[in-house]
Amino acid sequence: MKxxxxxxxxxxxxxxxxxxxxHHERDPLAYRILKIAPxxxxxxxxxxxxPAEGEPRGLVHRIEAGMLESLPGSKRTYGSWREQVxxxxxxxxxxxxxxxxxxxxxxxxxxxxxxxxTVELVRKLGVEIVSSADLVQRFEARWSAANLAHHLExxxxxxxxxxxxxxxxxxxxxxGLPVSECLVRDFIRERFQAEGLxxxxxxxxxxxxxxxxxxxxxxxxxxxxxxxxxxxxxxxWAKLDEPEGVYYDVTWVGYCGVQAPEKLREVFNVVREARxxxxxxxxxxxxxxxxxxxxxxxxxxxxxxxxxxxxxYFTHRTGHSIGKDVHGAGANMDNLETHDDRRILPWTxxxxxxxxxxxxxxxxxxxxIFVGDGDxxxxxxxxxxxxxx
Numbered sequence: 001m002k003x004x005x006x007x008x009x010x011x012x013x014x015x016x017x018x019x020x021x022x023h024h025e026r027d028p029l030a031y032r033i034l035k036i037a038p039x040x041x042x043x044x045x046x047x048x049x050x051p052a053e054g055e056p057r058g059l060v061h062r063i064e065a066g067m068l069e070s071l072p073g074s075k076r077t078y079g080s081w082r083e084q085v086x087x088x089x090x091x092x093x094x095x096x097x098x099x100x101x102x103x104x105x106x107x108x109x110x111x112x113x114x115x116x117x118t119v120e121l122v123r124k125l126g127v128e129i130v131s132s133a134d135l136v137q138r139f140e141a142r143w144s145a146a147n148l149a150h151h152l153e154x155x156x157x158x159x160x161x162x163x164x165x166x167x168x169x170x171x172x173x174x175x176g177l178p179v180s181e182c183l184v185r186d187f188i189r190e191r192f193q194a195e196g197l198x199x200x201x202x203x204x205x206x207x208x209x210x211x212x213x214x215x216x217x218x219x220x221x222x223x224x225x226x227x228x229x230x231x232x233x234x235x236x237w238a239k240l241d242e243p244e245g246v247y248y249d250v251t252w253v254g255y256c257g258v259q260a261p262e263k264l265r266e267v268f269n270v271v272r273e274a275r276x277x278x279x280x281x282x283x284x285x286x287x288x289x290x291x292x293x294x295x296x297x298x299x300x301x302x303x304x305x306x307x308x309x310x311x312x313y314f315t316h317r318t319g320h321s322i323g324k325d326v327h328g329a330g331a332n333m334d335n336l337e338t339h340d341d342r343r344i345l346p347w348t349x350x351x352x353x354x355x356x357x358x359x360x361x362x363x364x365x366x367x368x369i370f371v372g373d374g375d376x377x378x379x380x381x382x383x384x385x386x387x388x389x
Contacts, residue, residue: 001035002139003050003072009138010052015130016095017051019122027101027113029329033139036070045084048073049091049098059087085121092127099132107338110321110329111136133342141321141330142347146244148370151322151349154197154240155248155368155380161191165205165234166254169226170389173256179226181205181218184234192238198245200326203236211253212362214316214355230256231264231361232389237326247326249351250380251366254387267356267363268386270308274301274354275365278318278333279378282344282352282369286376294331294340294350301354302336310356319351322368346373 010018020030023045025038034048044061048068056073060066061084065077076091078084092098102119103112111133122129143151165188172179184205192199206216207224211233218224226232237249255264278301285292298318305314317340319333320326331342333350344350353366368379 001033001071003056006050006135006139007052009135010050010099013099013134014097015052015099016097017049017092018099018132018135019091020048020050021100021114021118022046026115029101029111029113029136029140033136034071036068038067040064042067047088047091049095051095057091059084059091085125088121089125092122092125095127097128097130098122099135100129101132101136102129103131103133108133108340108342110327137321137330137342137345137348141323141328142345143246143323143349143370144244144347147246147323148347150240150242150244151246151248151368151370152379154238154245155250157195157197158236158238158248158250159381161188161195161197162234162236162250162252164191165236166232166252166387166389169232169254169256173226173228173389181207181210181223181226182220184226185218188234188236196241197238198241199236199238203234204251206233206235206362207231208361209359211364212357212359214357214362214364226256228256231363232256232387233362233364235364235366239324246324246349247322247328248368248380249322249326249366250368251353251355251364252383252387253363253365254389256389258388260386260388264361264363265386267310267358267361268365270305270310271354271356271363271365272384274304275352275367277301277304278352278354279367279369279376282371283376286371287374289374291343294333294342294344295335297333297344297352298335298340301333301352305354305356313356313358314354315357316355318354319369322349322351344371346371349379 047059058068058075062077101113106112232254235251239245239247281300301318317334321328321330330348334340349370355364
């Protein structure tokens with residue numbers, strides 16, 4: 001645990017402390033930030049307070065007294081609910097404002113993990129609660145050099161597999177062999193395994209109107225067979241099967257034929273330009289040393305798509321944080337589903353993936369952007385034309 005850095009961050013944000021709480025491992029962020037592993041089922045509530053100044057202190061149940069033993073500071077035990085409330089009051093003594101994994105009105109679900117009852121209890125003890133969202137981003141979403149190296153290597157492998165998947169479609173169509181969404185999906189999964197990549201689910205292989213369902217995944221018996229004249233969207237994400245592995249997540253679009261129809265080319269060009277405008281905004285701000293927030297990136301892509309008459313067909317945020325989870329705990333590029341005003345921090349990564357989803361087909365173009373010290377880079381191959389299959 002980076003105690004000194006956490007306390008410095010608390011002072012910077014003028015917060016008296018950061019209260020961690022868990023029950024039944026409902027808050028994975030707490031375990032990752034505190035660098036602890038439960039070791040056994042967590043069946044009782046524990047609390048850990050890191051003050052902006054001074055020694056941390058914890059509160060654990062007597063039958064799980066060792067839960068926080070690896071962390072610095074004093075630990076108090078409780079057995080009854082009365083002891084629990086009294087112990088929590090002692091943890092909070094002298095505190096006016098504390099951060100918790102809480103987001104007002106659940107605006108940021110990734111960090112809104114403290115239950116309403118616990119929030120009520122802390123407030124009842126006379127303490128104001130503020131969101132830990134920026135603190136979480138600082139200590140959970142920022143990458144190490146090893147994370148970046150693993151991401152870049154995962155990207156090389158995923159990009160190669162993505163190209164192979166489009167070639168597989170073309171080969172089978174050319175030879176008159178059947179090819180379905182599930183067949184391509186299973187090919188990608190097999191290649192992931194062979195290349196030492198893992199993924200939590202997916203990938204998405206979607207044809208025509210299925211490509212207009214952003215989280216569509218094919219299922220055996222319900223998937224589509226591909227044919228000439230079809231639009232194919234492939235969204236695939238994976239990471240190296242290593243402790244420092246972080247995700248790489250991209251989406252490309254192809255057309256099964258010699259010349260894509262004019263409408264498809266028009267929509268693709270609008271999506272590509274929206275993507276590139278968002279990328280350029282990030283690059284320019286980072287190079288100038290000017291802060292940029294998640295909602296501003298969303299606005300850059302969304303305003304362009306809306307200006308071209310397709311605003312109602314762009315139905316999701318422009319991008320999400322990327323880390324050891326494919327949807328990470330950092331700032332999202334979002335001013336639609338939420339107003340994410342978190343600053344984009346150095347050494348974080350996120351997707352930029354605008355899309356237009358018409359009744360007959362959908363188009364999305366997704367890249368990953370890593371923000372370093374003074375610059376930002378797209379970390380893999382970037383689609384500039386529709387893949388001709």
